[in-house]
Amino acid sequence: MxxxxxxxxxxxxxxxxxxxxxxxxxxxxxxxxxREAVPAVAAPVVVQDRPPADDDAGAQSLPQIIEITAQMAGQFYITPAPGEPPFVTAGDEVAEGAPLYIMEVMKMLNRMEAEFACRIIAVLCENGAGVEIGTPLFRVERTDHA
Known part of the structure; x- marks a missing residue:
């Protein structure tokens, strides 16, 4: 006791x-x-699937395919609320700052936004799935040529 x-x-x-x-x-x-320090909102981590090209001309002609991964562990939601359409689907063009998904961490809903303009190639995670840090969420093609 x-x-x-x-x-x-x-x-x-x-x-x-x-x-x-x-x-x-x-x-x-x-x-x-x-106590644990948990950021209120963390930006998604960007991982390149392909190594950068050696010359600038070749780099601009190849599409830049990137995986966006979970920056924190929690519940992944592709829709703003149950029964509503998803923020993004495969084929969508997304502007920098546009909402991509919601991550629920410790009963806090964190709206995650695109860090750059891109086209969604694939959504890699199911709506409502529990994810860990580093879990691939989206495969995208960067369209801002940065």
């Missing part, structure tokens, strides 16, 4: 045959051991 008080456990839920144990800890801001 002293250990539970030291760990600031404020609720205990115990079941026997279902083998359920539930501990709820007091949410204190002063316990640095259990």
């Amino acid at each position: 002293a250990r539970m008080c030291a760990e600031r456990v404020i609720e205990l839920d115990y079941s026997c045959n279902g083998a359920r144990i539930r501990l709820v800890r007091e949410s204190g801001q002063d316990d640095a051991r259990h």
Whole structure:
């Protein structure tokens, strides 16, 4: 019991045959051991599928295919709300700053936007799927030629 008080456990839920144990800890801001820094909104990571070309003329003629990956772990949503159409689908032209998806992290909904103009080649993740950091979400072709 002293250990539970030291760990600031404020609720205990115990079941026997279902083998359920539930501990709820007091949410204190002063316990640095259990705090994690989670960014409110993080930008998607861009990973190139192809190495850059050696000469500038060749680089501009080849399409720049890029994978956009999850920057944080959470639930991936391609639609703004249940039953609504997706933000983007394969073949869509997307402007810089346009919404791509929503990432739910710790009950916070983070709207993620395109960092550059692109064309969606493929959506690589299912709506509502749990994703980890680095999970591929989209394959895109960069259209701003940067």
